[in-house]
Amino acid sequence: MTPPAPTTSGVRRVVVVTGLSGAGKSSALRALEDSGFETVDNLPVALIEPVITAGSGPIAIGIDVRTRDFNASRLLEVLADLRQSTGLPIGIVFLDCDAEILGQRYTESRRPHPAAEDLPVAVCIETERRLLAPLSEQAELLIDTSRLAPAELRRILNGQYSGAAARPLRVFLTSFGYRYGLPRDADLVFDVRFLKNPHYVPELKHHTGKESEVADFISRDPALAPFLERLIQLLDPLLPLYEAEGKSYLTIAIGCTGGQHRSVYVVERLKAWLARRNAAFSINHRDIYANRTTA
Numbered sequence: 001m002t003p004p005a006p007t008t009s010g011v012r013r014v015v016v017v018t019g020l021s022g023a024g025k026s027s028a029l030r031a032l033e034d035s036g037f038e039t040v041d042n043l044p045v046a047l048i049e050p051v052i053t054a055g056s057g058p059i060a061i062g063i064d065v066r067t068r069d070f071n072a073s074r075l076l077e078v079l080a081d082l083r084q085s086t087g088l089p090i091g092i093v094f095l096d097c098d099a100e101i102l103g104q105r106y107t108e109s110r111r112p113h114p115a116a117e118d119l120p121v122a123v124c125i126e127t128e129r130r131l132l133a134p135l136s137e138q139a140e141l142l143i144d145t146s147r148l149a150p151a152e153l154r155r156i157l158n159g160q161y162s163g164a165a166a167r168p169l170r171v172f173l174t175s176f177g178y179r180y181g182l183p184r185d186a187d188l189v190f191d192v193r194f195l196k197n198p199h200y201v202p203e204l205k206h207h208t209g210k211e212s213e214v215a216d217f218i219s220r221d222p223a224l225a226p227f228l229e230r231l232i233q234l235l236d237p238l239l240p241l242y243e244a245e246g247k248s249y250l251t252i253a254i255g256c257t258g259g260q261h262r263s264v265y266v267v268e269r270l271k272a273w274l275a276r277r278n279a280a281f282s283i284n285h286r287d288i289y290a291n292r293t294t295a
Contacts, residue, residue, distance in 0.1 A: 013058040014088050019095030022102045024145045031154040032060040044068045072134040094139035098146040099125045144184035159249040169243035170280040172251045175267040177259025177287040186253035196221045198261040209264025218265045259287025
């Protein structure tokens, strides 16, 4: 069965998918195609206007530095002109990734970086990042694929673009470790490093915030209850406001040092709150097993 055409208040959707080479553009285009988009990859900038104006359904266009006549500033100008002349909501999805992880992907695949075959991969990645910076700054959706499984990428894109715009807001909860960097796609970030750290309790060090021993330890911290109460008081009225503004996807990130104990536990508590609220949500513990000796 063909999915319903993605729209915004009945208006045809147009999405430009771009980002760093190796960050998942092909996977993103496949996910959008499964959601009802026509997809075109590596379309020259000069052909964007005729392709968009000639079509009638939702379309996703893949563009990166390999695209013939690529120029980020020129692309932004073309998109701005099209928004004005057609009235279409043309958005940019930017796929980002840590340079180290991109380097590992190229090493494992034994493929040269498309920016330059005779230069070190690290140099190519940073050069490409600079070329794409104007698009990253203008993106309506920025996705960090560094530790994102293909299924998670699909879920994010489906949450943002699949079906009608009237669908309810979906909340994505993620725990993370500051040691491994902030989630780039987070809308709201909360730091729980003020809570007592189970890492320093030998019998808890190698467990996680999903396990009862750690949960009992954190729940006894006198700072937890007032924090959770105020956090929920903050989030409860915000969710309908985001939904009223047409936001279909909200990412809330909870961080501790290593993403194994405290942030995981707090995300699990928020998960229970969202379930009681009958909210649409999904969760991910990004760094829960990144290093079982950290907290």
